[in-house]
Amino acid sequence: MIETNGFQDRDRAFRMLQVLPVLNDRFQDSESFRDRIGRRYALLPMRLISLDSSRYVLTNLAGEYIVLPKQAVRQLVHHELDMTSPAYSELKSRHFVLDGDSSVALDLLAVKYRTKQALLANLTSLFMYVVTLRCDHSCPYCQVSRQSMDRHAYDMKPDVAERAIDLMFRSPSKSIKVEFQGGEPLLNFALIQRIVERVKVRNDSERRDVQFVIATNLAPLTDDMLAYCREHEILISTSLDGPKELHNQNRPRPGGDSHELAEKGIRRVREALGPDRIAALMTTTAASLSRPTEIIDEYVRQGFSCIFLRPLSPYGFAVKTGLVTQYTMEQWLEFYRTALAHIIELNLRGVPFREEYSSLILRKMLTPYATGYVDLQSPAGIGIAGLVFNYDGEIYASDEARMLAETGDRRFRLGSVADDSFEDVMLSDALVDVLSETMTESVPMCADCGFQPYCGSDPVYHYATQGDVVGFKPSSDFCRKNMAVMRHLVHLLEDDERAASVLKSWL
Ligand code: SF4
Known part of the structure; x- marks a missing residue:
């Protein structure tokens, strides 16, 4: 557009166009433009x-x-x-x-x-119900303010659950995942049953694709619970940090038998629900760093076909106990690279096994599809991918947001089931402002970064670690981790044919 402000009149502007032939180029056909400046592409x-x-x-x-x-x-x-x-x-x-x-x-x-970007249209499909904060474990890296077994005041009440279900079904998403979290959610199994049954009745008319998951340490698991999970096709997600001694060190409980109970629970779940109805997550502590191959081997020994390697999260007890400062991101990356090399070797020896974080990124790199993984999205996945209903009815933008709230910072509280509708929550300034401020397409460093299409913004992480939702990426461990993992994967894909064939087989 030719700017006419500052000219005395439009005629003068027109005369300027005549004396500046280069401006006239824009009115010539594209072919002559290309010829003039010599650019053919x-x-x-x-x-x-x-x-x-x-x-x-x-x-x-x-x-x-x-x-x-x-x-x-x-x-x-x-x-x-x-x-x-x-x-x-x-x-x-x-x-x-x-x-x-x-x-x-x-x-x-x-x-x-x-x-x-298609997943953006499938607004908010994951709903986490924190049915209790009570827990029988006392893991020093716990991300929430777990409570002792007798403190029933920290259980979600049925009327809170009812209102959460109403709010959940206001989501336009065709598929809904209901995930039961804690504390240890099996300690409030009666409420889990109530929610499952109410959701199913409601879904007779809603006709969504509903899936249930319980995130549990498996210690309180009974045969009745297993029978119920079988009847209602409930999936199980558990924690496994590695071999017995490491797992028990990371996850203390009375009796010191967390690993034994987890192993037994995994076996019982497989027998009752089927071999593919249980998945496990590990957390890397300082004690894990020297044992990447043993951790992978333990997963293989226990019949898992994948592992999700993840560093400690900077929330809750992990911060209070100083665990998050016990190793650097560089040390975790060394752990990750060694573990990944071992997994690739296992695959080459005929043992099919995947690393899930790498798989998520490879899917972004090598397929036309998105992943829906909350931490690697822009706009960020908070709220628009999932919501958390805390035991007291407060609604948070993500599990990490509620962990932050448990330590006194309610920056990412989006409302409460007592007072707010789904629309109030999704259009709240606390959510919309953060989403628009942190899109990687426009924030410093990410906007120019070659890995931007595979990365995400994670405003809760950056707020927790740097006091700012955008974050200063040159000193962000989130950025350091993702840049190094992505660079490593591209190196393997480009320079190591055997590794590349394994990585591609995970897709
Ligand atoms: S690797 Fe770092 S700079 Fe690049 S998009 Fe991710 S967070 Fe932003």
């Missing part, structure tokens, strides 16, 4: 990041990536890349450049971008 939106001293990773809007030598990147951005070269063909086929032959390229790119 246009660059489509892309980001880049160095892979090592000689190569860059380039990513496009749809999350496709390509690795190029630095010299080729220089030629590309100066419009000097040989259009007959294999690199050019690859860039063109993956929507990094556009030329006269690319008639449907932009439409195709738009379709791919929409596919990657």
